[in-house]
Amino acid sequence: MTTTSPQGRSELLRPDGSPVRVLVVDDELSITDLLSMALRYEGWRIRSAGDGQGAIQTAREFRPDAVVLDMMLPDMDGLTVLGRLRRELPDVPVLFLTAKDAVEDRIAGLTAGGDDYVTKPFSLEEVVARLRGLIRRSGAADRRSDSVLVVGDLTLDEDSHEVSRAGQGIHLTATEFELLRFLMRNPRRVLSKAQILDRVWSYDFGGQANVVELYISYLRRKIDAGHEPMIHTRRGAGYLIKPAAS
Amino acid sequence: MTTTSPQGRSELLRPDGSPVRVLVVDDELSITDLLSMALRYEGWRIRSAGDGQGAIQTAREFRPDAVVLDMMLPDMDGLTVLGRLRRELPDVPVLFLTAKDAVEDRIAGLTAGGDDYVTKPFSLEEVVARLRGLIRRSGAADRRSDSVLVVGDLTLDEDSHEVSRAGQGIHLTATEFELLRFLMRNPRRVLSKAQILDRVWSYDFGGQANVVELYISYLRRKIDAGHEPMIHTRRGAGYLIKPAAS
DNA sequence: TGCATTTCTCAGGGAAATCACAGATAGGAG
DNA sequence: CTCCTATCTGTGATTTCCCTGAGAAATGCA
Numbered sequence A, B: 001m002t003t004t005s006p007q008g009r010s011e012l013l014r015p016d017g018s019p020v021r022v023l024v025v026d027d028e029l030s031i032t033d034l035l036s037m038a039l040r041y042e043g044w045r046i047r048s049a050g051d052g053q054g055a056i057q058t059a060r061e062f063r064p065d066a067v068v069l070d071m072m073l074p075d076m077d078g079l080t081v082l083g084r085l086r087r088e089l090p091d092v093p094v095l096f097l098t099a100k101d102a103v104e105d106r107i108a109g110l111t112a113g114g115d116d117y118v119t120k121p122f123s124l125e126e127v128v129a130r131l132r133g134l135i136r137r138s139g140a141a142d143r144r145s146d147s148v149l150v151v152g153d154l155t156l157d158e159d160s161h162e163v164s165r166a167g168q169g170i171h172l173t174a175t176e177f178e179l180l181r182f183l184m185r186n187p188r189r190v191l192s193k194a195q196i197l198d199r200v201w202s203y204d205f206g207g208q209a210n211v212v213e214l215y216i217s218y219l220r221r222k223i224d225a226g227h228e229p230m231i232h233t234r235r236g237a238g239y240l241i242k243p244a245a246s
Numbered sequence C: 001t002g003c004a005t006t007t008c009t010c011a012g013g014g015a016a017a018t019c020a021c022a023g024a025t026a027g028g029a030g
Numbered sequence D: 001c002t003c004c005t006a007t008c009t010g011t012g013a014t015t016t017c018c019c020t021g022a023g024a025a026a027t028g029c030a
Helices: A029-041 A052-062 A078-088 A100-106 A124-138 A174-184 A193-200 A211-224 B029-041 B052-062 B078-088 B104-113 B124-138 B174-184 B193-200 B211-224
Strands: A002-004 A010-012 A021-025 A045-049 A066-070 A094-099 A116-120 A148-151 A154-157 A163-165 A168-170 A231-234 A238-241 B002-004 B010-012 B021-025 B045-049 B066-070 B094-099 B116-120 B148-151 B154-157 B163-165 B168-170 B231-234 B238-241
Touching (some): A021 A029, A029 A124, A066 A078, A066 A124, A078 A094, A094 A100, A124 A174, A148 A174, A174 A238, A193 A238, A211 A231, B010 B124, B021 B029, B021 B052, B045 B052, B066 B078, B066 B124, B094 B124, B154 B174, B174 B238, B193 B238
Parallel strands (some): A021 A045, A021 A066, A094 A116, B094 B116
Antiparallel strands (some): B148 B154
């Protein structure tokens, strides 16, 4: 089920109304911390584990609705962990974390059962979006929840990656798409450049902070051109998106 | 009965609305795991067994609507298992898994009764498609569910393997056909190259990921040539198919 | 066996996306 | 009004991703 909180954020809930539970497994503490924080912010209940052994144990008693699993663990192979997890929780969807250069290697079969993966270094938006997709499709959350974000006459479909304003289709690049998704998931809320950088760009991004300005500029050309602007600058604070009407 | 979920995936259900039940029998754990995962994603209820003995027992109490049966089991011959299965469940359709070099005659005789087979290594699309066909024809699912996929003016018949666009017949090779089927079973949804590789190519495929690009290229020549394109690239995300109109 | 078809690898070319840099522009304080 | 600073955006370098031709290898079929 999808509810809308007073702040306008929509939360994914389980059919009985309780929060979604997610288990995060990674041996790097900085990663589990980063992910736990971001996923808690989504309103989800989070547990984390640093190795395969702990993952199995925690899964057994925590019974998560989804698992984020690093394929590179100190004590056992990712596939072994996966196998044991499946024995405990046959239907739980798994989001794999994998090194970029390992993709060719043995991702084979990983996405076959409806699972998914992201490569390190990832952006938090990407992880959150894919987790939401997995949970939605697994049926742990209400299936009727859909994948379309709407703000005013602007719509963004997370499945088809289609964006349109006033019925007019708009082509966005991957980064533009993620930025707009982040804005639209937080309508009427000012997002600082630092927040945007942290969510939309990879955690190891080392570039100039003004990429955010640049991409806001790109978005405006595509979204706001010829319309009442929806993307607004709050000088010294950040950016926000809101319906043109108000 | 065939229902269409909000995401556009169609599910095969039994006449009373309950999910279809499938029993998977194979002694290799990696195979039962892979199949269980993929078939659960189809919305079916899955049980698995690792030998003939377990297969019979599970069949007795699970009463599946279809069985996936490896012909090479540790404890007894495939034909023996089949015989005992038939005693328990006279009408259940069986999908045989067999090594490529297995005696064709023997299998040919078996499939005369409406059963079917695939050779190892198989692709998941193939297994799913054949199972759907068996279940549909057995009457466990509503018979009115048909086997023709339609997206815009493009049609694909899963039974006859005929494909046509705007009434014009198109010849596709086996791989092209499976790729197009996978796309058409997920219209308007972006499918990553990894997903495509995992579903359409055999589970032991160890080659370059750019076969997907290559086959997309082949498909475009045959499907989109001289028409408004239906196959679209989402750079950095994957591919999707949708009606030309929108 | 020999031919035709299909599948796949490899590599070059090209287009698109990302980003740094820097000059232009606009908001706001005084 | 002027200056300072934050923000915007044009240009182009670099990288990444995708497409496709050519041919090798595998497969199927007569």
